[in-house]
Amino acid sequence: MTAPQQQPQGRPVPPKTTLLRARNLVQEFPVRGAGGVKGGVVHAVSNVSFDVYAGETLGVVGETGSGKSTLARSVIQAPRPRSGEVEFQGTDLMKLRRRDLKQARRQMQMVYQDPFGSLNPRWRISELVEEPLVGYGEGNASTRKRRVDELLDLVGLDPSQYARRRPHEISGGQCQRVAIARAIALDPALVICDEAVSSLDVLIQAQVLNLFEKLRRDLNLSYLFIAHDLALVKQVSDRVAVMYLGQLAEIGPAEGIYRQPLHPYTSALLDSIPRIDPATGRANKPVSLPGEPPSPVDPPSGCRFRTRCPRAQLKCAEEEPQLVELLPGHQAACHFPLTVPESELPPRPAGATQAAPDASVAVG
Amino acid sequence: MRADRTTYATGDAYVSTGMIDSRAPAEAHRTPAAPGEPLLTVEDLRVQFTRGGRRINAVNGLSYEMVPGKLMAIIGESGSGKSVSSRALMGLLPGTATITGSIRFDGRELIGLDEKELRKLRGGDIAMVFQDPARSLNPTMKIGAQISEAVRAHADLDKKGVQARAVELLRLVRLPAPERRFHEYPHQLSGGMRQRVMIAIALAGEPRLLIADEATTALDVTTQAQIMELLVELRERLGMAVIMISHDLGLAASYAEDVVVMYAGRAVEHAPVRTLFSNVRMPYTRALLGAIPALEREPHSMLPVTPGQPPDMSALPQGCPFRPRCPNATDKCLEHPPFLEHEPDHWYACWHPAGTELDTAPEVTAAVAPATAAEAAHHSTAHDQGAAQ
Ligand SMILES: Nc1ncnc2c1ncn2[C@@H]1O[C@H](COP(=O)(O)OP(=O)(O)OP(=O)(O)O)[C@@H](O)[C@H]1O
Ligand SMILES: Nc1ncnc2c1ncn2[C@@H]1O[C@H](COP(=O)(O)OP(=O)(O)O)[C@@H](O)[C@H]1O
Ligand code: SF4
Ligand code: SF4
Ligand SMILES: [Mg+2]
Ligand SMILES: [Mg+2]
Numbered sequence: 001m002t003a004p005q006q007q008p009q010g011r012p013v014p015p016k017t018t019l020l021r022a023r024n025l026v027q028e029f030p031v032r033g034a035g036g037v038k039g040g041v042v043h044a045v046s047n048v049s050f051d052v053y054a055g056e057t058l059g060v061v062g063e064t065g066s067g068k069s070t071l072a073r074s075v076i077q078a079p080r081p082r083s084g085e086v087e088f089q090g091t092d093l094m095k096l097r098r099r100d101l102k103q104a105r106r107q108m109q110m111v112y113q114d115p116f117g118s119l120n121p122r123w124r125i126s127e128l129v130e131e132p133l134v135g136y137g138e139g140n141a142s143t144r145k146r147r148v149d150e151l152l153d154l155v156g157l158d159p160s161q162y163a164r165r166r167p168h169e170i171s172g173g174q175c176q177r178v179a180i181a182r183a184i185a186l187d188p189a190l191v192i193c194d195e196a197v198s199s200l201d202v203l204i205q206a207q208v209l210n211l212f213e214k215l216r217r218d219l220n221l222s223y224l225f226i227a228h229d230l231a232l233v234k235q236v237s238d239r240v241a242v243m244y245l246g247q248l249a250e251i252g253p254a255e256g257i258y259r260q261p262l263h264p265y266t267s268a269l270l271d272s273i274p275r276i277d278p279a280t281g282r283a284n285k286p287v288s289l290p291g292e293p294p295s296p297v298d299p300p301s302g303c304r305f306r307t308r309c310p311r312a313q314l315k316c317a318e319e320e321p322q323l324v325e326l327l328p329g330h331q332a333a334c335h336f337p338l339t340v341p342e343s344e345l346p347p348r349p350a351g352a353t354q355a356a357p358d359a360s361v362a363v364g
Numbered sequence: 365m366r367a368d369r370t371t372y373a374t375g376d377a378y379v380s381t382g383m384i385d386s387r388a389p390a391e392a393h394r395t396p397a398a399p400g401e402p403l404l405t406v407e408d409l410r411v412q413f414t415r416g417g418r419r420i421n422a423v424n425g426l427s428y429e430m431v432p433g434k435l436m437a438i439i440g441e442s443g444s445g446k447s448v449s450s451r452a453l454m455g456l457l458p459g460t461a462t463i464t465g466s467i468r469f470d471g472r473e474l475i476g477l478d479e480k481e482l483r484k485l486r487g488g489d490i491a492m493v494f495q496d497p498a499r500s501l502n503p504t505m506k507i508g509a510q511i512s513e514a515v516r517a518h519a520d521l522d523k524k525g526v527q528a529r530a531v532e533l534l535r536l537v538r539l540p541a542p543e544r545r546f547h548e549y550p551h552q553l554s555g556g557m558r559q560r561v562m563i564a565i566a567l568a569g570e571p572r573l574l575i576a577d578e579a580t581t582a583l584d585v586t587t588q589a590q591i592m593e594l595l596v597e598l599r600e601r602l603g604m605a606v607i608m609i610s611h612d613l614g615l616a617a618s619y620a621e622d623v624v625v626m627y628a629g630r631a632v633e634h635a636p637v638r639t640l641f642s643n644v645r646m647p648y649t650r651a652l653l654g655a656i657p658a659l660e661r662e663p664h665s666m667l668p669v670t671p672g673q674p675p676d677m678s679a680l681p682q683g684c685p686f687r688p689r690c691p692n693a694t695d696k697c698l699e700h701p702p703f704l705e706h707e708p709d710h711w712y713a714c715w716h717p718a719g720t721e722l723d724t725a726p727e728v729t730a731a732v733a734p735a736t737a738a739e740a741a742h743h744s745t746a747h748d749q750g751a752a753q
Contacts, residue, residue: 057664063586063587173673201441201611202441202611203655204673205655206670207670207671209657209667213666216664228585229657231657234657234659234663235657235661235664236657236663236664238663238664272585272588274585274618274619275614276653280642281638281640282641283641285618285619286585286588286592288589288590288592289589289590290590292554292556292557
């Protein structure tokens with residue numbers, strides 16, 4: 001378990017069994033208008049489809065309010081999405097009754113961002129890790145205790161030191177390990193991580209990221225790994241989905257998204273990440289994307305990115321682009337993807353794009 | 365970077381017996397900094413909190429200098445003393461804090477200044493922008509009223525003049541449609557726009573030093589890039605110095621000219637950005653750099669691991685505070701390494717820096733870094749995260 005392990009040689013063959021299949025997910029929330037503003041509907045997730053294969057990690061990246069958490073909650077049916085299909089291990093979750101859903105969700109666990117908020121402060125670590133086992137009526141007290149010790153070992157917490165502590169007696173990184181132990185207690189097939197390492201400092205974050213990797217290999221886990229940081233997502237993912245304002249802008253192999261982004265938004269996201277070249281120590285100065293994300297209550301017509309897109313044309317306002325496979329296993333929803341050179345774009349009528357419209361409302 | 369080659373030896377183990385006198389009389393000399401002279405000199409700054417009988421050594425002998433117009437980054441993990449040290453500069457620490465050492469701004473000692481003088485300084489010569497613009501702004505007051513208040517505090521203008529200046533400031537920070545935003549409440553603005561308003565308020569007193577404490581941490585990376593570009597532009601236009609406080613090395617490398625790396629309440633490495641990142645000396649800085657998930661890395665690759673966690677600031681280890689986690693540590697490190705200018709413009713505090721004989725690069729293994737005994741003894745970060753803002 002602790003023996004240093006070599007990187008696997010070459011790229012792994014993409015796994016083919018579909019573990020989770022989501023189609024045309026839609027989630028909307030009615031909002032009441034404040035101060036004379038008329039109410040409307042937040043289009044939090046609009047028509048999102050994706051698959052997670054067994055043993056793979058699908059990363060989801062996007063700005064705040066882009067619908068990442070809503071997407072995760074739609075998958076676990078908490079709450080149920082407005083419409084769409086969610087098939088997990090061959091079962092249609094949208095049709096299951098409460099009790100059956102609980103059984104199905106046993107195989108599908110969540111790890112959240114806030115290490116302290118997600119753990120009951122009065123419980124001991126051992127009780128916290130035991131809880132899911134009790135909840136599903138697993139074993140008896142003594143087999144459960146053995147399992148708790150085993151789980152704490154797995155996440156790198158010495159049971160003799162930590163089992164009797166309470167959340168406030170351990171650090172943020174250790175809390176996150178406890179949350180992970182709880183998530184893997186029932187041998188799930190899929191773990192959904194929603195900003196699971198985002199509040200951790202970089203050295204602790206690296207420890208927890210490595211733990212995720214190790215568990216993936218040892219337990220053959222699949223992850224839906226959500227974060228706003230593309231570099232972080234890329235680090236752990238086989239494939240990456242890029243969300244913008246409730247929709248998928250692009251989805252494809254992690255390396256492909258980075259080397260050959262197809263959607264102008266992905267490219268802008270890559271350009272705005274402050275980076276240090278590990279070889280030279282030189283910084284890559286970020287290039288900013290102008291404007292603000294528009295309100296999800298009233299998303300732009302056509303392509304939702306058009307109000308900030310440097311390539312936008314008239315067509316982008318008139319017609320909503322659909323996800324199209326442009327490279328093997330690599331799809332983007334854009335009328336003028338980056339595979340089309342700038343010189344081949346249709347001539348731009350004057351005023352077709354306006355930079356940074358001031359139509360945004362605070363969201364998220 | 366520094367005019368002279370004076371060395372700042374950090375005192376050995378901090379004085380833990382008895383309280384240190386916090387209110388040393390201020391020397392009120394007002395000689396303005398000559399060109400090339402530092403605008404800000406922090407020397408052996410120590411801040412101690414007393415809480416429930418426990419003494420927390422938040423800052424432990426921090427020293428650095430900054431010349432006018434510079435953009436300097438202070439980086440370090442949560443709880444390393446970045447915010448406390450800059451709040452000390454602003455006189456913004458609670459009464460439970462004991463402050464010693466020296467902070468000279470423009471030749472004038474700030475430690476020991478009375479509240480009235482400090483208030484004049486705050487929002488005047490020195491201004492600060494914080495991480496959470498939602499909490500810094502008054503939710504029940506319109507944007508216009510809040511910025512007008514700041515303008516009025518610094519200039520004797522009539523109502524029209526105040527409004528004109530306020531709109532001008534909002535324009536300066538490139539707030540879209542400033543006249544309209546003037547009549548809106550903070551919740552009607554996005555996070556990025558609120559941060560622009562905070563910067564506008566900070567600029568009302570025409571500061572010579574702007575401290576941005578994690579000012580972009582809560583923002584999306586695309587918005588972060590916009591705000592950083594704004595800060596860089598404002599600095600050039602207004603000729604002010606900027607200290608950006610961040611935990612993000614990439615951000616510091618991208619925008620700062622000088623970088624100070626803090627660990628456990630001290631500066632452990634300080635150099636111009638090029639020098640630092642092409643020739644990292646501190647094992648701690650190297651660990652930080654190595655642990656960043658970089659886009660260039662292969663998916664699923666293991667990150668180099670640094671075991672343990674930052675020390676409990678109320679029970680610092682003997683000698684070098686990084687010792688329990690450092691791959692290079694030897695018995696020598698039980699003695700406190702002095703913070704010296706070992707190479708031109710490159711300061712660090714280490715007995716066995718990277719590239720020297722005893723240097724061990726951190727290993728990349730597939731193993732989980734287990735929570736160490738050192739971790740077991742402390743659990744300070746848990747509390748730090750709450751107190752750090
Ligand atoms: N229960 C709700 N009621 C109303 N609006 C909601 C609700 N939950 C989410 N939203 C809205 O839906 C949109 C998507 O939110 P979501 O939390 O999924 O974003 P996110 O991508 O997870 O953002 P973050 O990075 O900030 O976590 C946002 O506009 C949000 O304000
Ligand atoms: N008001 C306070 N009372 C007691 N301890 C504090 C207070 N403010 C900060 N600290 C402690 O001081 C240390 C440094 O904190 P801070 O400067 O906020 O760190 P950061 O580098 O994250 O900005 C931490 O251990 C923190 O818990
Ligand atoms: S469809 Fe048009 S506006 Fe949308 S991303 Fe593509 S080019 Fe830009
Ligand atoms: S080598 Fe010694 S002095 Fe240098 S960082 Fe490591 S423990 Fe500290
Ligand atoms: Mg979220
Ligand atoms: Mg801070």
